[in-house]
Amino acid sequence: MNIAAKYTLLVRGITLNTWIPFYFLQSLVINFSFGYSFSLLHTLAFSCLLFVLWRVAPRLQKGVVAICSLLAALYFPFGMTYGSPNFNTLLALHATNFTESTEIITLFPWYSYLVSAAIIVSGVIAQRRKITPQDSWRRVDILCLVFCIACLFAVPVKNLLKWGHFSLMDTGYPVFRFVKxxxxxxxxxxxxxxxxxxxxxxxxxxxVLIVKPRYQTYVVVIGESARRDALGAFGGQWDNTPFASTVNGTLFLDFIASSGSTQTSLGMSLTRVVDGVPHYQDNIVSLANRAGFRTWWFSNHGQIGEYDTAIASIAKRADEVQFLKKGNYEEGEDTRDDSLLQMTAQVLSTPGPEPRMIVLHLLGSHPQACERTQGKYAEFVQSKETSCYLYSMTQTDTLLKQLYQQLQKTGDSFSMVYFSDHGLTYKARLTGGQYMAHGDQYQENYQVPMMVISSDDKARRLINARRSGNDFLYFFSDWTGIQAKSLTPDYQFVSEQAAGPAWVTNFKLEKIDYSQLPSDLSEAGVN
Structure with a gap:
């Protein structure tokens, strides 16, 4: 009898021991899936929590494992690329239409979905564990419970000692952090x-105090996801911008975007910002309107609603607005940027006495780049997606050339500015699956091209002084000759005059010093 009992306990002990590393592995994968930095403490704590739950409420434990595994599997590809949930990722989710959503899904490398499938499988395995009668609590069970509770308070207590603030909402458990x-x-x-x-x-x-425009027509071309070192005209090693590389005009070689995402970057650049908060009603369009300009906004981005994104809110101030995409499920067609030129041609064919401003918002080089180029590229670099990305710069360069020719044909004086909202980050580097994605951790996420081309330009001028997208409104005021009471720049934008340090807004809406960010050039592996 004793021998049989000992044998039964031994078998149960071995079975128990096989589940302990299994739960630890699940906790480890869940931690990484949600995009948080690795924490051994909370990985062990969550493993102990699963162990304790199995002892006291096995069916509840199975439910927790099922929910966590499902969330982890769904978010894993996003977490590996964009990190943990933050304001920017949720804003992008609200502002993304169906077509862009499907493109993002197909952008992630295939092996990320393989990992997601493995997470699902592990969750299924956990569900198949048989529920058996449990013995009374042992010392190890109590120790695990105490450890779980202690870890629950670890971060809140740390915040209390460091910042004087205590809240259990700050706990470091990855699952809880993700939901929160x-x-x-x-x-x-x-x-x-x-x-x-x-x-x-x-x-x-x-x-408005003074209105003295130098030109009859002003055009603002907003690029998308154009990383500056991917354009030959701005120091890139590829000869992929023949127009920008030769046309007379002013090129800014150290222009820094306000943020690493479209909505936040343009919200900070195109509007009046007070104490770090954009006032969307005071923007470049409403300023031009107030100065007596006729205004148009043409966009190849989706419009989810009238005013529910920063860009839509700004665009709707124009006298005439057209979105090639409406941002709903029924209108998921892939429209091309050069379709916008049909709209500019119509505007330019009907001259008027008042000065005019046209804004073009391109889809440009938005991931997936091969969707922008229909799979075409001029030179293979690292991967097909990277090659398409470089070729998408050529497509934008061609559009700028065609727009420039349209403006020339009118015979009116004009000036055109082109800049991009943000750059991108290399992902899956040094592999055949290398691709580009949004990011906020490197300088290259904010390094973008900017150039001004006018009808009276006689030579090329290169500005090496650092300029920030946060000061774009000051540039716009000087460029259009519209002086307003609240616009008082501290320096001449189109000059080599020092402008002081540049700051950027990361995905958590934190204001950070751009110069303190690392460069990803040493890790990119693009040759």
């Missing part, structure tokens, strides 16, 4: 959209 970050950041996005809607109903507060 999604809920809180989503609410912040909802609140921001509500604020934009409120501001969209308000009149602008511009007080």
């Amino acid at each position: 970050d999604v809920v809180i950041n989503n609410q912040e996005v909802v609140n921001e959209k509500a604020r934009m809607l409120e501001l969209s109903r308000q009149k602008d507060s511009w007080q």
Whole structure:
């Protein structure tokens, strides 16, 4: 009898021991899947939590494992590319249409989905564990429970000692952090959209002092996801921008975008910002309107609603607005940037007495780049996606050339500015699956091209002084000859005059010093 009992305990002990490393592995994968930095402490704590739950409520434990495994599997490809949920990722989710969503899904490397499948399989295996009667609590069970509780308080207590703030909401458990970050950041996005809607109903507060435009027509071309070192005209090693590399005009070789994402970057660049908060009603379009300009906004991006994104809120201030995509499921066609030239041709064919401003918002080099180029590329570099990305710069360069020719044919004086909203980051580097994605951790995420081409340019001028997208509104005021009471620049934008340090806004809406960011050139592996 004793021998049989000992044998039974031994078998159960071995079985138990096989589940301990299994739960630890699950906890480890879940930690990484949600995009957080590795924490051995909380990985062990979550493993102990699963162990304790199995002892006291095995069916509840199975439910927790099922939910966590499903969330981890769904988010893993996003977490590896974009990190943990933050304001930017939730804002992008709100502002992304169906076509862009499917493109993002197909952008991730195939092996990320293999890992997601493995996570699902591990969750299924955990569900198949048989529930058996449990013995009374042992010392190891109590120790695991105490450890779980202690880890629950670890980060809150640390914050209390360091910052004087205590909240259990700050616990470091990855699953809890994921849910909290999604809920809180989503609410912040909802609140921001509500604020934009409120501001969209308000009149602008511009007080225009002087209007002295030098040109009859002004064109603002907003590029998308153009990393500066990918353009030959701006120091890139590829000869992929023949127009920008030869045309007379002013090129800024150290222009830094405001942020690493479209909505935040353009929200900070095109509007008046007070204490770090964009006032969307005071933007380049409403300023031009107030100065008596006729304004147009043509976009190849999706319009989810009237005013529910920063860009839509700004665009709707124009006298005439057209979006090639409406941003709903029924309109998921892939439209090309050069379709916008049909709209500019129509505007330019009907001259008027007032000065005019046309804004073009390109889809440009938005991932997936091969969707922009229909799979075409001029030179193979590292991967097909990287090659398409470089060729997408050529497509934008060609569009700028065609637009320039349209402006020349009118016979009117004109000036055109081109810049991109943000750069990108290399992912899956040094592999055949290398691709580009949004990021906020490297300088290259903010390094973008900017150039000004005017009808009276007689030579090429290169500006090496650092310029920030946060000061774009000051440039716009000087460029268009519109002086307003609240626009008082500290330096001459189109010059080599020093402008002081540049700061950028990361995905968590934190203001950081651009110069303190590392470069990814040493890791990119693009030759």
